[in-house]
Amino acid sequence: MNPAAKLAIVTGAGKGLGRALALELVARGCTVAGLGRDETDLSATSKLCPVAGAFHPIACDVSDYEALRAAFATIRRLGPVAILINNAAVYPRRDFLDETPESFMQTMAINLGGMVACSRLALEDMVKRGSGRIVNVTSFADLAPIAASSAYSVSKGAARIFTRALVADLEGRFPEIVISDWIPGALRTAMGLPDGIHPADAARWGAQLALSSDPSLNGTLWERNNEVLEQQSLKRRVFNRLMMRAAPTPRVLSAA
Amino acid sequence: MMTGDLASRRWDVIVIGTGIGGGTIGRRLAERGLSVLFIEKGRSGYRTEQNHMAGDDVHDPEARLIRGSWPDTARARIEGQERRFHPAIGAAVGGSSVFYAATLERPEAHDLDDSAERPHPTGGWPVGFDTMLPWFDQAQALFEVRGQPDPLADHPTPNLSAGPAMCEGDARLMEGMRRSGLHPYQLHSAMRGVEGCGSCLGRKCPRPCKLDGRSAGVEPALATGRAAVAERCEVTELRGDGPRITNVVVRRGGETLEFTADHVVLAAGALSSPRILLASRCAEWPEGCGNAHGQVGRYLMFHLNEMFALWPRRGEGYAEAAKSIGFRDLYHAEGHRFGMVQAMGLNAGEGEILNYLRGKIERSPLRRLPGASQMARIPAKVAARVLGQAKVFVGLLEDMPYAENRVMPDPERPGGILIDYRFSPELHQRRKRFRKLIRTSLGLRRTLFLTYQPELNFGHPCGSLRMGTDPARSVVDADCRVHGIRNLWVADASFMPTSMGVNPSLTIAANALRVGDAILAAPKASRHEPLALSIPS
Numbered sequence: 001m002n003p004a005a006k007l008a009i010v011t012g013a014g015k016g017l018g019r020a021l022a023l024e025l026v027a028r029g030c031t032v033a034g035l036g037r038d039e040t041d042l043s044a045t046s047k048l049c050p051v052a053g054a055f056h057p058i059a060c061d062v063s064d065y066e067a068l069r070a071a072f073a074t075i076r077r078l079g080p081v082a083i084l085i086n087n088a089a090v091y092p093r094r095d096f097l098d099e100t101p102e103s104f105m106q107t108m109a110i111n112l113g114g115m116v117a118c119s120r121l122a123l124e125d126m127v128k129r130g131s132g133r134i135v136n137v138t139s140f141a142d143l144a145p146i147a148a149s150s151a152y153s154v155s156k157g158a159a160r161i162f163t164r165a166l167v168a169d170l171e172g173r174f175p176e177i178v179i180s181d182w183i184p185g186a187l188r189t190a191m192g193l194p195d196g197i198h199p200a201d202a203a204r205w206g207a208q209l210a211l212s213s214d215p216s217l218n219g220t221l222w223e224r225n226n227e228v229l230e231q232q233s234l235k236r237r238v239f240n241r242l243m244m245r246a247a248p249t250p251r252v253l254s255a256a
Numbered sequence: 257m258m259t260g261d262l263a264s265r266r267w268d269v270i271v272i273g274t275g276i277g278g279g280t281i282g283r284r285l286a287e288r289g290l291s292v293l294f295i296e297k298g299r300s301g302y303r304t305e306q307n308h309m310a311g312d313d314v315h316d317p318e319a320r321l322i323r324g325s326w327p328d329t330a331r332a333r334i335e336g337q338e339r340r341f342h343p344a345i346g347a348a349v350g351g352s353s354v355f356y357a358a359t360l361e362r363p364e365a366h367d368l369d370d371s372a373e374r375p376h377p378t379g380g381w382p383v384g385f386d387t388m389l390p391w392f393d394q395a396q397a398l399f400e401v402r403g404q405p406d407p408l409a410d411h412p413t414p415n416l417s418a419g420p421a422m423c424e425g426d427a428r429l430m431e432g433m434r435r436s437g438l439h440p441y442q443l444h445s446a447m448r449g450v451e452g453c454g455s456c457l458g459r460k461c462p463r464p465c466k467l468d469g470r471s472a473g474v475e476p477a478l479a480t481g482r483a484a485v486a487e488r489c490e491v492t493e494l495r496g497d498g499p500r501i502t503n504v505v506v507r508r509g510g511e512t513l514e515f516t517a518d519h520v521v522l523a524a525g526a527l528s529s530p531r532i533l534l535a536s537r538c539a540e541w542p543e544g545c546g547n548a549h550g551q552v553g554r555y556l557m558f559h560l561n562e563m564f565a566l567w568p569r570r571g572e573g574y575a576e577a578a579k580s581i582g583f584r585d586l587y588h589a590e591g592h593r594f595g596m597v598q599a600m601g602l603n604a605g606e607g608e609i610l611n612y613l614r615g616k617i618e619r620s621p622l623r624r625l626p627g628a629s630q631m632a633r634i635p636a637k638v639a640a641r642v643l644g645q646a647k648v649f650v651g652l653l654e655d656m657p658y659a660e661n662r663v664m665p666d667p668e669r670p671g672g673i674l675i676d677y678r679f680s681p682e683l684h685q686r687r688k689r690f691r692k693l694i695r696t697s698l699g700l701r702r703t704l705f706l707t708y709q710p711e712l713n714f715g716h717p718c719g720s721l722r723m724g725t726d727p728a729r730s731v732v733d734a735d736c737r738v739h740g741i742r743n744l745w746v747a748d749a750s751f752m753p754t755s756m757g758v759n760p761s762l763t764i765a766a767n768a769l770r771v772g773d774a775i776l777a778a779p780k781a782s783r784h785e786p787l788a789l790s791i792p793s
Contacts, residue, residue, distance in 0.1 A: 169319075173302075
């Protein structure tokens with residue numbers, strides 16, 4: 001591995017957005033370890049890789065936490081983990097009456113559990129160096145859950161809470177470990193919509209966000225290439241006005 | 257190594273606490289060949305952490321401990337008024353010192369010595385200033401102290417190296433002070449000032465720059481291969497057979513562990529070392545270990561922080577926060593003990609001015625107006641803009657030892673701190689004089705005191721296991737060995753008979769080296785020797 005290259009992990013790298021993110025990060029000079037359940041899908045990503053040897057396929061189910069530990073041990077031989085994009089997710093369309101407790105919790109184990117486990121393992125490297133970058137791919141599915149999406153909506157809402165909880169624990173102590181949420185928007189993938197955004201386009205934003213590590217990005221939420229600011233209370237807005245302080249303006253990713 | 261393994265062996269020395277005192281003495285003993293076990297209430301943590309000491313915004317005890325900060329509130333009865341607050345003390349490897357501003361200043365001879373011109377309130381420390389000098393020198397070398405010699409000092413400081421180049425603004429402000437007849441100098445700092453050095457006032461720093469109980473104490477001790485840290489272990493009691501400590505009992509999570517060593521050093525800090533002794537009771541020590549005369553925990557002192565904003569004169573203004581200026585012209589003046597004046601590394605911002613305004617509101621009829629305290633934010637903002645470049649300084653006012661001022665275990669909470677403290681009339685008077693002197697000494701520069709009420713510096717507690725030759729009026733002897741106990745020593749700020757007019761760190765470090773040398777010189781304890789010593793009465 002090129003010692004100057006940052007080591008990034010992308011979960012769900014066998015297909016869709018994960019594959020596009022892995023390829024984009026390689027194109028931008030990273031070494032990428034791609035996690036995915038299906039070896040055939042991963043090797044297809046490998047074949048598309050523009051730089052020989054820069055993509056390392058690792059077959060692993062993110063809901064199998066023992067397997068994840070072994071996968072991280074393999075990845076660490078390439079170097080310390082600098083970037084983690086928690087992208088792996090499933091979206092079973094299922095009415096709640098068709099869910100069993102087991103089927104519901106299996107979705108949680110992948111979408112939320114995989115994110116938690118990968119973050120925990122990647123942070124072992126990051127706290128040693130005092131720096132790192134985690135991007136959690138989430139959605140607004142929790143705001144107004146649609147029908148036949150209960151497990152997905154709950155897991156994605158929980159993911160956004162998880163990001164905030166991580167920031168609460170780590171930001172003060174490790175300001176250079178930067179964690180944020182990214183909502184790529186509806187994509188033209190198996191999980192998305194036929195007229196959605198092309199994953200390669202979204203991946204440019206995602207890769208740009210993952211390679212931006214300014215501490216001010218900690219705890220921020222991004223939708224496509226735009227920062228989504230927290231709603232300010234009326235009191236705060238009045239106060240800012242009195243102080244002649246400009247209202248904060250959301251940032252935009254330049255690569256878009 | 258697992259904590260259980262640490263408990264199964266016998267150590268040459270157990271050091272309780274890993275701050276400036278514990279870290280320094282542990283390093284000295286390990287480097288001289290002894291095996292040393294540090295027992296630390298907090299965690300080792302990660303070397304890359306950069307957090308500030310937790311304020312009131314973090315109240316969960318576990319979250320506070322993770323941030324290296326004292327987990328619980330302390331209960332204080334100040335002038336009989338009870339309040340609970342989070343004391344600004346650390347609880348992790350390095351103790352409070354990982355957060356400190358690394359100002360390592362020497363005390364003055366009169367802080368230790370009695371003389372006709374400057375009578376000492378206790379008749380003088382049992383160890384004179386000249387006797388302490390070699391250890392001050394060693395501590396300055398060990399902590400790589402840098403700065404300018406104090407122009408008023410009459411003793412040499414051979415191990416003080418030149419400080420970094422001062423910023424132009426500081427230099428101009430100092431020049432102006434000199435014209436007013438003061439003798440400012442660059443403060444003595446234990447920071448290497450590496451490339452990219454941020455000001456780590458109140459913050460942990462991952463860079464190899466600040467020298468503190470962790471970087472200049474525990475870490476070099478561990479590097480000898482003869483030391484270990486038992487982290488997350490809270491000492492609950494010392495057990496002994498009268499004149500000797502045999503076991504150190506700790507709680508780790510829900511588990512009780514016991515450690516053994518030939519010597520035990522208390523360095524848990526002046527608010528905690530006495531509480532450990534008071535909690536250690538047996539037939540021989542019914543009132544607590546070392547407490548036959550009821551002296552443990554008494555004579556507690558803090559410094560008083562007289563904070564003020566100073567506006568540089570026309571042409572002297574600058575944007576950086578002054579952080580390296582101090583002067584000792586008022587240290588002892590008009591026959592009174594005051595202390596030194598130091599820049600705090602802050603510009604007078606909104607927060608300081610807000611505090612000032614709130615103080616004013618509290619003392620006026622406006623205090624009955626709901627929201628008045630919130631409304632103060634707006635003028636504070638305006639003032640911060642207008643007044644801009646004021647620098648915040650602090651006059652450290654020496655506190656005097658009174659037996660009634662004390663620390664003890666909080667009977668309402670196991671492991672809790674209870675402080676009883678009253679301001680003496682003498683202190684009020686000295687304070688008034690000190691403030692007046694500060695104002696007049698700075699000439700025509702505008703100053704604004706940022707505090708009204710006497711403000712105790714809870715980060716500088718000392719005196720609670722006072723050193724003395726008379727066991728009836730002190731807890732430790734001139735070597736800082738607990739009266740009547742052969743193998744129990746004190747190496748934190750508890751030993752100080754008086755609080756001095758400077759930051760305590762250098763004196764704690766120097767004394768820890770001295771106590772370390774006394775332990776090295778003590779006859780090797782035999783585990784089987786007959787126990788013939790009795791507690792002096």
